Amino acid sequence: xxxxxxxxxxxxxxxxxxxxxxxxxxxxxxxxxxxxxxxxxxxxxxxxxxxxxxxxxxxxxxxxxxxxxxxxxxxxxxxxxxxxxxxxxxxxxxxxxxxxxxxxxxxxxxxxxxxxxxxxxxxxxxxxxxxxxxxxxxxxxxxxxxxxxxxxxxxxxxxxxxxxxxxxxxxxxxxxxxxxxxxxxxxxxxxxxxxxxxxxxxxxxxxxxxxxxxxxxxxxxxxxxxxxxxxxxxxxxxxxxxxxxxxxxxxxxxxxxxxxxxxxxxxxxxxxxxxxxxxxxxxxxxxxxxxxxxxxxxxxxxxxxxxxxxxxxxxxxxxxxxxxxxxxxxxxxxxxxxxxxxxxxxxxxxxxxxxxxxxxxxxxxxxxxxxxxxxxxxxxxxxxxxxxxxxxxxxxxxxxxxxxxxxxxxxxxxxxxxxxxxxxxxxx
Numbered sequence: 001x002x003x004x005x006x007x008x009x010x011x012x013x014x015x016x017x018x019x020x021x022x023x024x025x026x027x028x029x030x031x032x033x034x035x036x037x038x039x040x041x042x043x044x045x046x047x048x049x050x051x052x053x054x055x056x057x058x059x060x061x062x063x064x065x066x067x068x069x070x071x072x073x074x075x076x077x078x079x080x081x082x083x084x085x086x087x088x089x090x091x092x093x094x095x096x097x098x099x100x101x102x103x104x105x106x107x108x109x110x111x112x113x114x115x116x117x118x119x120x121x122x123x124x125x126x127x128x129x130x131x132x133x134x135x136x137x138x139x140x141x142x143x144x145x146x147x148x149x150x151x152x153x154x155x156x157x158x159x160x161x162x163x164x165x166x167x168x169x170x171x172x173x174x175x176x177x178x179x180x181x182x183x184x185x186x187x188x189x190x191x192x193x194x195x196x197x198x199x200x201x202x203x204x205x206x207x208x209x210x211x212x213x214x215x216x217x218x219x220x221x222x223x224x225x226x227x228x229x230x231x232x233x234x235x236x237x238x239x240x241x242x243x244x245x246x247x248x249x250x251x252x253x254x255x256x257x258x259x260x261x262x263x264x265x266x267x268x269x270x271x272x273x274x275x276x277x278x279x280x281x282x283x284x285x286x287x288x289x290x291x292x293x294x295x296x297x298x299x300x301x302x303x304x305x306x307x308x309x310x311x312x313x314x315x316x317x318x319x320x321x322x323x324x325x326x327x328x329x330x331x332x333x334x335x336x337x338x339x340x341x342x343x344x345x346x347x348x349x350x351x352x353x354x355x356x357x358x359x360x361x362x363x364x365x366x367x368x369x370x371x372x373x374x375x376x377x378x379x380x381x382x383x384x385x386x387x388x389x390x391x392x393x394x395x396x397x398x399x400x401x402x403x404x405x406x407x408x409x410x411x412x413x414x415x416x417x418x419x420x421x422x423x424x425x426x427x428x
Contacts, residue, residue, distance in 0.1 A: 062420030278394035
């Protein structure tokens, strides 16, 4: 067990996993929990800091938020002062590989492979197909709310399925892809493909330290947790949104259970971490996303340099000067719903850039309009400019989980930042 793999299963709730195990599901999770147990990790206490792009930087750097100060997804790219675990491992002389590490910059000299997460603008490393797959994943994830998949992305994903997926798993993909009526299936297919790409690249290069980050479980908990057979709350998703007979959380957990089984069979030291976890949301909240960010900014008279979509309802705008940024902040913060005067956007001004969330939480009908007190134009039929993302089912909680596939003596609870040191020490 001289090879190390960090498997990030973002935001999974191990209490739910244990409940499914008691029902006879998830045999690999069940075996590891029974044989080796798991540790709870603790992170930030302030709710606004309980974001995965903050917590995973803590894992990657061994620093708390107060130490690393990375608040936005993508901020890591400009933080060359922060040395991440992959660079530290490379400096030890280790061969490195990474698939979709969350909020991580590729600063490696000679990685075996590196596919960034879909929201962090950093270069991929590897074969031409690996690099093209990184672009295809970025496009498909960021345009998911509009169900828009470019032909080049389709071609690359198909090529990747042919090259990276073992023949004996083709039937599995056929079942997933043809399950159009099952919600969350696109996300599940993506994590399945990322796992197969990782397995292919790992077997080819046998890196000493590698990481695989999978986010679909977090996505499904956020959007469909109320449909879980182990959810004990009173809220329900509408039938049009997710039929009562479907349990998307179990489906993705079964996918992860199989992935852990395959990784474990390679005889590696496997470290499984969640960063934080999700608990049930307690009221109905809708998520919306702009369809065409640049077109909207042009329509409301904002002068900007670039606009970059982020996860879900978020996006970032960069400016040539602070004056334009401040003027744009005032415009966006002034927009409210014409009928109930609730705010539409929440803005974080960083001087030359704005990080914006579309925070309006209610259902939006066709005749919905928004207006500004700054003289910016009133937008009629705002519904045409946005895409429905989801109904919020899960919300963040600072406790995370950490588990291995070998005997160890870790405490029952520890700060999340300690995982970084554990990984580094395991490579000695």
